[in-house]
Amino acid sequence: MAASVTAALLVIGDEILTGRTKDKxxxxxxxxxxxxxxxxREVRIVPDVExxxxxxxxxxxxxxxxxxxxxxxxxxxxxxxxxxxxxxxGVGIGHDPRAVAMLQERYQPGELNEARLRMARIPDGADLIxxxxxxxxxxxxxxVHVMAGVPAIMQAMLDNIAPSLKTGARMIIETxxxxxxxxxxxxxxxxxxxxxxxxxxxxxxxxxxAEGFRNQIVVRGKDPDAVARAADAVRELLRRLKGDGAxx
Amino acid sequence: MAASVTAALLVIGDEILTGRTKDKxxxxxxxxxxxxxxxxREVRIVPDVExxxxxxxxxxxxxxxxxxxxxxxxxxxxxxxxxxxxxxxGVGIGHDPRAVAMLQERYQPGELNEARLRMARIPDGADLIxxxxxxxxxxxxxxVHVMAGVPAIMQAMLDNIAPSLKTGARMIIETxxxxxxxxxxxxxxxxxxxxxxxxxxxxxxxxxxAEGFRNQIVVRGKDPDAVARAADAVRELLRRLKGDGAxx
Numbered sequence: 001m002a003a004s005v006t007a008a009l010l011v012i013g014d015e016i017l018t019g020r021t022k023d024k025x026x027x028x029x030x031x032x033x034x035x036x037x038x039x040x041r042e043v044r045i046v047p048d049v050e051x052x053x054x055x056x057x058x059x060x061x062x063x064x065x066x067x068x069x070x071x072x073x074x075x076x077x078x079x080x081x082x083x084x085x086x087x088x089x090g091v092g093i094g095h096d097p098r099a100v101a102m103l104q105e106r107y108q109p110g111e112l113n114e115a116r117l118r119m120a121r122i123p124d125g126a127d128l129i130x131x132x133x134x135x136x137x138x139x140x141x142x143x144v145h146v147m148a149g150v151p152a153i154m155q156a157m158l159d160n161i162a163p164s165l166k167t168g169a170r171m172i173i174e175t176x177x178x179x180x181x182x183x184x185x186x187x188x189x190x191x192x193x194x195x196x197x198x199x200x201x202x203x204x205x206x207x208x209x210a211e212g213f214r215n216q217i218v219v220r221g222k223d224p225d226a227v228a229r230a231a232d233a234v235r236e237l238l239r240r241l242k243g244d245g246a247x248x
Numbered sequence: 249m250a251a252s253v254t255a256a257l258l259v260i261g262d263e264i265l266t267g268r269t270k271d272k273x274x275x276x277x278x279x280x281x282x283x284x285x286x287x288x289r290e291v292r293i294v295p296d297v298e299x300x301x302x303x304x305x306x307x308x309x310x311x312x313x314x315x316x317x318x319x320x321x322x323x324x325x326x327x328x329x330x331x332x333x334x335x336x337x338g339v340g341i342g343h344d345p346r347a348v349a350m351l352q353e354r355y356q357p358g359e360l361n362e363a364r365l366r367m368a369r370i371p372d373g374a375d376l377i378x379x380x381x382x383x384x385x386x387x388x389x390x391x392v393h394v395m396a397g398v399p400a401i402m403q404a405m406l407d408n409i410a411p412s413l414k415t416g417a418r419m420i421i422e423t424x425x426x427x428x429x430x431x432x433x434x435x436x437x438x439x440x441x442x443x444x445x446x447x448x449x450x451x452x453x454x455x456x457x458a459e460g461f462r463n464q465i466v467v468r469g470k471d472p473d474a475v476a477r478a479a480d481a482v483r484e485l486l487r488r489l490k491g492d493g494a495x496x
Contacts, residue, residue, distance in 0.1 A: 015453055017288045018419065019279025020466060026274075026293070031267025040265045042300070043293035045274070048451070052290070075432045076452040077439035107432075115435030152456050171266065184323045184355075187363030191325035203296070204324040205263055208400050218268060 005038045005168040008060040011045040012053055012071040012081055013149060024151045025070045032158060037167035038066065048072060053084040061088070061144050065166065068158075071149030073138060075115040081146060082139070086123035089141055096122035099137050106135040129157045140164075169222040174231040178204070178215040181241055189237040190217065197230040199223050253286045253416040256308040259293040260301055260319040260329055261397060272399045273318045280406060285415035286314065296320060301332040309336070309392050313414065316406075319397030321386060323363040333389055334371035344370035347385050354383040377405045388412075417470040422479040426452070426463040429489055437485040438465065445478040447471050 009029055015021040026043055033040045041064055046052040053072075061067045072081030086093035099120035103112055119136035122128065129138035129145065131153055138147045138157045147157040178186060183204050194202045200221035207214050217234050221227040257277055263269040274291055281288045289312055294300040301320075309315045320329030334341035347368035351360055367384035370376065377386035377393065379401055386395045386405045395405040426434060431452050442450045448469035455462050465482050469475040 011291075014449065014451055014468070015466065016274075017278055017291070018282045018421065018468065019275055019277075019288075020421065020423075021453060021455075022275035026264075027267055027270035029267075030265055034266045040267075041295060043259075043265070043291075045291035047289060048449075074452065074454065075435045077435065077442050078449070078451045111432070113432060113436065115439075116432035118435070150454060150456060173266065173268065175268075184359070184361060184364035187323045187325065187366070188361065191363075194325050201262060201296075201326070203262055203326045204322065205269060206322065206398055207269075208398060218263065220262070220266065 003168060005066070005166050006041050006064040007033055007038050007066040007068060008042040008044070008064045009040060010053075010056050010060060010067060010069045011043065011149075012048065012069055013045075014047045014078075016045050016071075017047055025149070025154055028151065028155065029068060029070075029158065032162075034171050034173075036162060036165070037170040038165065039168070039171070048078050048080060050080060050084055050087070053081065054088045057085060057088040057144065061142065065143060067144045069144065069146050070154050073119065073136065073146060073148055075118050075136075079118065082121050082123060085126075085139075085141055085144060085146055089123060089144075091141075092124045093121055094124070095120045096126075096128070098128055102128070102130070102135045102137055130160050132156050171220055171222060172224055172227045174219045174227055176217045176219070176231060176234050176238070178217050178238055179213075181215065181238060183215055185241055186217075186237060189241070190234065193230060193233045193237065197226060197233070199226045200230045202230060202234070251416060253314070253414050254289050254312040255281055255286050255314040255316060256290040256292070256312045257288060258301075258304050258308060258315060258317045259291065259397075260296065260317055261293075262295045262326075264293050264319075265295055273397070273402055276399065276403065277316060277318075277406065280410075282419050282421075284410060284413070285418040286413065287416070287419070296326050296328060298328060298332055298335070301329065302336045305333060305336040305392065309390065313391065315392045317392065317394050318402050321367065321384065321394060321396055323366050323384075327366065329394060330369050330371060330387070333374075333387075333392060333394055337371060337389055337392075339389075340372040341369055342372070343368045344374075344376070346376055350376070350378070350383045350385055378408050380404050419468055419470060420472055420475045422467045422475055424465045424467070424479060424482050424486070426465050426486055427461075429463065429486060431463055433489055434465075434485060437489070438482065441478060441481045441485065445474060445481070447474045448478045450478060450482070 072079045126139040126141040133153050147154045203218045205216050219231045320327045374387040374389040381401050395402045451466045453464050467479045
């Protein structure tokens with residue numbers, strides 16, 4: 001089986017930590033990476049503070065195959081991500097002529113002022129990530145991919161990045177509805193199945209719906225046969241429990 | 249001015265990292281804590297893996313006034329948060345008689361099986377956090393508050409915790425609509441205002457709406473006068489720019 005390809009996500013921005021902006025990127029990126037065979041292993045959200053960003057970038061980029069970041073690459077003074085990435089890597093940063101050319105596609109002569117040119121500040125040695133929506137690019141330096149925070153732009157950048165990423169075996173996920181049974185009734189049987197099936201992880205997820213509590217059991221793994229065997233065992237357990245009249 | 253009271257949030261669960269479950273707790277907790285005068289400084293999301301949870305708990309609990317966690321306190325084998333907290337603190341863990349009594353309120357005699365009793369496993373020395381919805385309690389150990397992952401239960405637990413928390417001065421947040429101007433036009437003036445107003449932070453947040461790009465400028469701080477002065481300066485800047493016919 002292919003080795004795992006792993007990733008972390010670093011969300012940068014005071015506005016997420018104050019709750020003013022509700023993040024829409026984490027769930028999207030998690031699902032996207034899982035779908036292409038990259039395991040998202042950790043997410044951090046940090047404020048627009050240089051030492052916090054630099055510290056998180058260096059903690060995460062060494063630990064995982066890839067680090068993705070969102071936020072902080074606009075033209076205003078609180079957009080400090082590019083400078084922080086340069087600092088984390090110990091490289092220089094300046095106006096990248098390729099990025100300036102991209103901005104010139106969007107702005108008329110005379111409009112490309114100093115603030116807008118900040119969006120062309122790219123760490124030395126980085127590749128650009130095209131932004132089809134507002135032109136100001138993201139970039140890749142080493143294994144770090146720096147993307148915008150605005151969801152539509154981030155999503156377009158991720159589509160541009162994806163073909164260049166190494167991917168591993170895709171996670172196979174089987175969801176089995178256990179509504180009508182309580183977690184406490186199937187927990188013991190489920191633990192035995194989990195212990196007896198290597199290479200799969202099994203989770204139980206209760207949630208509230210308009211109709212009341214709903215329980216779902218999720219079997220995950222990268223070996224289709226192992227997932228199928230574990231999922232069959234879970235379905236058999238649920239059938240047995242539903243039939244035996246145990247208290248729910 | 250009162251000293252800052254700070255917090256971190258640790259979200260525990262594979263299901264968030266695979267994107268299967270979209271987190272609804274981060275934004276809620278961020279807004280809640282900001283509203284009562286606690287500054288959320290960092291968020292991490294980690295999988296249901298003991299060493300990851302223990303490592304994150306110990307990294308975060310020493311750095312901030314409070315650490316809040318969500319997820320992993322149900323009855324199934326993948327619910328390992330309580331054991332990880334005990335390990336992080338180096339204390340024992342066992343069935344807490346107070347927690348057992350709470351579960352006995354919910355379950356009929358004979359229903360309180362071994363799996364359900366797992367929900368009464370509480371680290372030594374912890375205080376319980378009541379769960380009015382499904383009874384299985386959260387707990388507080390030192391400065392760490394352990395809550396459920398199901399949003400409705402987490403929210404009820406947070407309401408129960410809040411009166412016991414130290415709080416600092418509340419963040420005052422003024423939002424100024426800058427739609428009609430481009431970030432690149434006000435970025436330079438905004439940077440000058442930010443540099444000239446101590447004790448406030450100023451952010452600029454573009455977003456897409458059905459009507460196109462929307463820009464909002466947010467002035468934050470704990471001194472009402474300082475926030476008001478900076479917000480006035482921002483409004484004056486925007487008035488000047490809207491009047492002077494600069495390209496948008």
